[in-house]
Amino acid sequence: MEQIALDETDLKLLDSLQTDASLSNQALAERVHISPPTCLRRVKRLRDAGLVERDVALLNVDKLAAITGHGLTALVEITLERQGAEQQEAFEARVVLDEAVQQCYRVSPGPDFMLVVHVADMPRYLALAQRLFTSDANVRNVKAFFSTRRAKFAPRVLLAP
Numbered sequence: 001m002e003q004i005a006l007d008e009t010d011l012k013l014l015d016s017l018q019t020d021a022s023l024s025n026q027a028l029a030e031r032v033h034i035s036p037p038t039c040l041r042r043v044k045r046l047r048d049a050g051l052v053e054r055d056v057a058l059l060n061v062d063k064l065a066a067i068t069g070h071g072l073t074a075l076v077e078i079t080l081e082r083q084g085a086e087q088q089e090a091f092e093a094r095v096v097l098d099e100a101v102q103q104c105y106r107v108s109p110g111p112d113f114m115l116v117v118h119v120a121d122m123p124r125y126l127a128l129a130q131r132l133f134t135s136d137a138n139v140r141n142v143k144a145f146f147s148t149r150r151a152k153f154a155p156r157v158l159l160a161p
Contacts, residue, residue: 004049011159021055073147077111081140
């Protein structure tokens, strides 16, 4: 993937897309003050460069909870017994495949990984812990923190035009 130069218009487009990716090309062009053909061309260039990873719908967890239940969100610290690159890559490759793992970060200092997981209930968390942590002989320590309330969720990259 080659590097591309970004100008102020590109940054405005990226910022607008991460706020509302459902905008039509016409609406996006109006918001950024460029012509629709220019907008279409620039957005295609940004997507082709891999700067827009994917478009997703953000669900309202509070409204959905009335239908499906709140579920259980945990922030989990993982410390490995051996922290070599091969061991870290093996652990990461295994956990990112699990649908309950919403986010996975390698961190330093402190634990080796921080995970954000979401499951339906505590029995399902225990099954996840057994599947991902207990069954791995290289996991030395697991510390889970269970969310009691989500005050903010803003999956945005701050862009300074």
